[in-house]
Each structure stands twice: as C-alpha cells, then as structure tokens.
Amino acid sequence: MPVHACPIREGARHHPDAEALTFAGGAWTYRALDAEVSRWVAALEAHGIGAGARVATLATNHAASVFLYWALGRVGAVLAPLNARLTEAELTPMVDDLQPQLILALESLLPRLPAALPLEAFVKPAHTASETCGALEDASPRVVLFTSGTTGRPKGAVLTEGNFRASSRASAANLGAHPAPRWLGTLPLFHVGGIAMLTRTAYEGGCLVLHERFDADAANRAFDTERVSHASLVATTLERVLDARHDRPLPPSFALALIGGGPVPVPLLARARAARLHALQTYGLTEACSQVTTERPSEADGRTAGVPLPSVEVRIVGAEGLVQEPGAEGDIEVRGPTVMAGYWQRQEATRDTLRDGWLRTKDVGVLDGRGRLTVLSRRTDLIVRGGENLYPAEVEAVLLNHPAVQEAAVAGFPDERWGEVPVAFLVPRVGQERPGREALEAWCRSSLAGFKVPARFVWLDALPRNAMGKVERTVLRKQNLR
Structure with missing residues (x-):
C-alpha cells in the first residue's frame, strides 16, 4: 500500500519560500509552516497523543486548526472537528461517541465543551520542534466528520489519507493544471469542503488564503489583491460576492469557483460568468470526501452538477435495485477511492450505506446521456x-x-x-x-x-x-x- 510523507515537510524541502498559508494578516511559507507544525507535534507528544489517538476540536477557522491538522498526521492521530455552530446539547453525544483523548476549543467556545483546553494556547514556549514526521498509508484514518442521518442521530464518517489524496487528484484532473493554486478558504474547517481545500492546496504546493468566516467584502479584497485563483462557494455566498462588488469583473488571476450546497439558479451563474467569475456546479457529500461530480470547465452550462470526477463512478439505482438507464430517476450511488472507510463504531449503519463497494447516498437524481448528474432531492426530507x-x-x-x-x-x-x-x-x-x-x-x-x-x-x-x-x-x- 502506498505511503505518503507530510506535504508540508515536502514543501519545505522543495519550495521552502513559497507561501503556504495566510490568515488574519499573518503569512507562513512552507519553511515557516513546517517549523510551526513541528512545535505542535511536540505539544501533542507531551500530552501523550500518538498513533490512533482521537482529538476533537471546536473552532471557527483559525491558523491553529491548520497547524493541528498537519501535526496530527505526523503522529498518526485522528482529527474530529466539531461544528462550531452547535450547542452544548448537540455536541455532547458526539463527544460521548468519539471518546477523544484530547479536546481543544477556541477560548470563546470553551463553555460549550467544559473538558476542552484552549486551542490558541495549546503550544507553550517550552515546546521546541519535534523531529517526528511519520508517513501515512492510504488507509490511515485522518478525520472523523459527524453528519446527521435521516433520524437526526449524528454519525462519524471516517475519511482516510487516501480519500483526501484521491479527491485532490480527481479535482485537479477535472479543473485542469494550475501552478500553485491559491484557494480562498471561507468554508469552515469543520466541514468536508473546508478540509478538502486545506489538503488540496498542500498536495499541489499552493496556498490556503484562510478567512475566519465568509464576508463578501473580505472575499472580494482577496480576489482583487491576494491573487486568489480558486474558491468554493454556495449559491447564497456567490450572490453576496457579486452584490458586494456590483458585478465588477474579477481580475485575470482568478480561475474558477466550485459551487456546492444544492442547485444554483441559472441566471445567477450567467451573472457570475459576466463578471469573470467562472462558476462550476458540483455535487458531493461528506461520505465521499467532498466532490463526486463537477462540471467540466469547457462544458459548464449551469444545468447539471456535471460528470463524475476521474476515478469516481456514479450510477442511478431504481426501487427494485436495478441500475437505471440515462434519463431515469433513482437513488444516487457512488464508487471510487474517495468513498469513506465507514462510520465510526457504527457497523450496522456502515453495512447499510456501503454495499458491494458502492456508497448509497440516499439522494435522488438522474444521469443524462452524456453522464451528467442532476440532483433531484438531497436525501429523504433533507433541508x-x-x-x-x-x-x-x-x-x-x-x-x-x-x-x-x-x-x-x-x-x-x-x-x-x-x-x-x-x-x-x-x-x-x-x-x-x-x-x-x-x-x-x-x-x-x-x-x-x-x-x-x-x-x-x-x-x-x-x-x-x-x-x-x-x-x-x-x-x-x-x-x-x-
């Protein structure tokens, strides 16, 4: 099975002075980010965190979350980022299910997780760099992301190093080569889309332009002054970006945006294209490590969620379990290297969702004759x-x-x-x-x-x-x- 070195360490060796991360006025080259991650490794080791340990976090976007993610990879531990919008009552069953060895939270969010340590102050001055930098196999668990089922009970989707690397390769193959992409990070790092941007930029030697939260004016400043080349948005944030810039065209440095979270009105996509904001509709889910299908840049018309990414298969299955022909509606099923390993300690739910290598999304859709997917319903009763x-x-x-x-x-x-x-x-x-x-x-x-x-x-x-x-x-x- 392939093994992979930490991409931040590799970046520090091959392009040390390239920018890897910006946040709140600060900037880190690959050399500087590698050094900071090494200090976080030392802090984790001081708390006894090693291979297989689980670390839960509660945070809005913050540079510390980036340091922690890569440090956990170096010691072989698993991250469980919890939704910072949830209440203590909603978070408690997730923590009980996960039984983490360490819980970290931003100081402002500590009241919701009484057992947490402050994330910002986790690394002490006494923590010097650790040389630990283990390699990861494709099957190595990296993240547990909780997602609600149709009953509302949270399930932790286990995503592996191989899932994230396969997703990055497939997305890059679909979008086309771009030297050192600069992704605008407004999606939260407790969502699969946010972590996908974090990993994608590192694997490709690019830079994550991380924002604490989405703000239309801040996003536009990043487009205009920080050479942002890519972004991931939803329909509402896309519209707010266009409104805030009064449809002023984006600079040539911007390449394209992925639009998820459900269908996007065709007039809004046309408005975006007129402003040089090339937007591609996409369909994905946590259990498939973000993207499943995405429009091809050369064929985008805003009428479907595009074709399956390279190496990913999509089929439509009818009520009797038969694979449907193009044009027929049914349940969307996905197969490929981006599909999760399973649900954390939920064997029955895993068996129900993963069958014969296929992920049963419980979303409803239809494939056209060109293999493009139209999503008709995002799971049973999902809003x-x-x-x-x-x-x-x-x-x-x-x-x-x-x-x-x-x-x-x-x-x-x-x-x-x-x-x-x-x-x-x-x-x-x-x-x-x-x-x-x-x-x-x-x-x-x-x-x-x-x-x-x-x-x-x-x-x-x-x-x-x-x-x-x-x-x-x-x-x-x-x-x-x-």
Missing part, C-alpha cells in the same frame, strides 16, 4: 439552508418537547436568500395557549443551532398523514404560506 444540512426529525424532537405542542412536522420551502428554509407545522395541545413566534424561536434556540430554527411556525388542526400514519410532507409543502 439545505445556505449550504448547511438539517433534518426535520431533529427540529421536530425539540418542538415536541414544548408543553403547548401536540404534533410537529418540519418541511423545507424555497427561499431566495438561503435556497431553502425549514418551516414548522404544529398541532396545539388541548387546553394550552398557543405560543407566539418569538417564544417558539427562543425555545428552539435553547437546544438547536441558529440555522436549524424554523423560519416560520404554522398552526394546523391536524397534520396530513397517509394510511400508514406517516406525515405527508409533500402535502405540507403545498401549503400557501402567504
């Missing part, structure tokens, strides 16, 4: 709000705990800004006064991240159900909310 995935079951569970709510169902509705927002349909409990919108929002926010809070609450006399007693969300989605 994609501004690129963030949320499932109705999780929100419904919180609403059903309210003393005034007898029944609850949540469905996604189109939204011009966010693409889709959750709307809650509620049946009141007899004898209880119906709470207003503000009270219900406060109730939800006590247990849920802000992006999961319903945009509207609609009271009904009864929820529509089928003969099996299941809520008919298709009927709810036909409700006139005006």
Whole structure:
C-alpha cells in the first residue's frame, strides 16, 4: 500500500519560500509552516497523543486548526472537528461517541465543551520542534466528520489519507493544471469542503488564503489583491460576492469557483460568468470526501452538477435495485477511492450505506446521456439552508418537547436568500395557549443551532398523514404560506 510523507515537510524541502498559508494578516511559507507544525507535534507528544489517538476540536477557522491538522498526521492521530455552530446539547453525544483523548476549543467556545483546553494556547514556549514526521498509508484514518442521518442521530464518517489524496487528484484532473493554486478558504474547517481545500492546496504546493468566516467584502479584497485563483462557494455566498462588488469583473488571476450546497439558479451563474467569475456546479457529500461530480470547465452550462470526477463512478439505482438507464430517476450511488472507510463504531449503519463497494447516498437524481448528474432531492426530507444540512426529525424532537405542542412536522420551502428554509407545522395541545413566534424561536434556540430554527411556525388542526400514519410532507409543502 502506498505511503505518503507530510506535504508540508515536502514543501519545505522543495519550495521552502513559497507561501503556504495566510490568515488574519499573518503569512507562513512552507519553511515557516513546517517549523510551526513541528512545535505542535511536540505539544501533542507531551500530552501523550500518538498513533490512533482521537482529538476533537471546536473552532471557527483559525491558523491553529491548520497547524493541528498537519501535526496530527505526523503522529498518526485522528482529527474530529466539531461544528462550531452547535450547542452544548448537540455536541455532547458526539463527544460521548468519539471518546477523544484530547479536546481543544477556541477560548470563546470553551463553555460549550467544559473538558476542552484552549486551542490558541495549546503550544507553550517550552515546546521546541519535534523531529517526528511519520508517513501515512492510504488507509490511515485522518478525520472523523459527524453528519446527521435521516433520524437526526449524528454519525462519524471516517475519511482516510487516501480519500483526501484521491479527491485532490480527481479535482485537479477535472479543473485542469494550475501552478500553485491559491484557494480562498471561507468554508469552515469543520466541514468536508473546508478540509478538502486545506489538503488540496498542500498536495499541489499552493496556498490556503484562510478567512475566519465568509464576508463578501473580505472575499472580494482577496480576489482583487491576494491573487486568489480558486474558491468554493454556495449559491447564497456567490450572490453576496457579486452584490458586494456590483458585478465588477474579477481580475485575470482568478480561475474558477466550485459551487456546492444544492442547485444554483441559472441566471445567477450567467451573472457570475459576466463578471469573470467562472462558476462550476458540483455535487458531493461528506461520505465521499467532498466532490463526486463537477462540471467540466469547457462544458459548464449551469444545468447539471456535471460528470463524475476521474476515478469516481456514479450510477442511478431504481426501487427494485436495478441500475437505471440515462434519463431515469433513482437513488444516487457512488464508487471510487474517495468513498469513506465507514462510520465510526457504527457497523450496522456502515453495512447499510456501503454495499458491494458502492456508497448509497440516499439522494435522488438522474444521469443524462452524456453522464451528467442532476440532483433531484438531497436525501429523504433533507433541508439545505445556505449550504448547511438539517433534518426535520431533529427540529421536530425539540418542538415536541414544548408543553403547548401536540404534533410537529418540519418541511423545507424555497427561499431566495438561503435556497431553502425549514418551516414548522404544529398541532396545539388541548387546553394550552398557543405560543407566539418569538417564544417558539427562543425555545428552539435553547437546544438547536441558529440555522436549524424554523423560519416560520404554522398552526394546523391536524397534520396530513397517509394510511400508514406517516406525515405527508409533500402535502405540507403545498401549503400557501402567504
């Protein structure tokens, strides 16, 4: 099995003065980043972190997360970056499931993880550089990323060194050669897309232009003054970039942007192209290490999510388990070296999702005669709000705990800004006064991240159900909310 050296150490040997990372006014060459990572290795070793150990983090984008990621690779440990938007109640079952040997969090987020050490202060002045720099096999686990299932219970997708390297190679082959790409890092490093940019730039000898969070003005400054060549966006952030620059064309140094998180309106893509922001639609998921299909730059028309990346296979499977012909709808299944190793300590879920080498995404789509994928539904009942995935079951569970709510169902509705927002349909409990919108929002926010809070609450006399007693969300989605 192939073994791989740390790309930061390799970069320090072959192009030491090339820029590898920028963040908050700071910049690190490959030589400087290699030295900093070596100090983080020493700090990890001082805490007894070695091969197979699990380290959980809670952080918005920060240079320290980059140092930690590469340091963990050198000692053979595994990173579990937790969503910084989640509440303590949402984070606790993930930590319990993972049982990490070390937990680190930005100081501002420490109250949500009481057992965590401050990430910014993890490396002490006494920590001198460690020479440890182990090689990794393709099968070496690198990251556990928690993703909700249709029941809302989080599952940790285990992604390997081989997954990230295969994804990087396949993406580069599709996008075309680019010397030392400079990726704008606005996607969070607790999402697979963010880590994909982190790894991709290092493997290709490029630079990650890391931002703490997405800000349209800051993104435009990076395009105009920092020679950013690539970016990963969603429809809402793409539109905000164009609005902020008043459709002023991007400089020639910019090559293209990948647009994920769901379908993008064709007029928005046309507007982007007019501003020299060449945008490619893409479809991916955590379990496949980010991209599965992406438009080819020479063929992009904004009407599909493109073709499978090189080395990745996609098929459409019908209700009877038969592979569908082009033009027929069915479940999207994926096979290739980017597919995860499985779910952390969830053998049954792994067996259900990985069958005969194929990843059963539970997304619904169709392939055309040219092999291009159109995604029709992002998993059963999944709501994609501004690129963030949320499932109705999780929100419904919180609403059903309210003393005034007898029944609850949540469905996604189109939204011009966010693409889709959750709307809650509620049946009141007899004898209880119906709470207003503000009270219900406060109730939800006590247990849920802000992006999961319903945009509207609609009271009904009864929820529509089928003969099996299941809520008919298709009927709810036909409700006139005006």
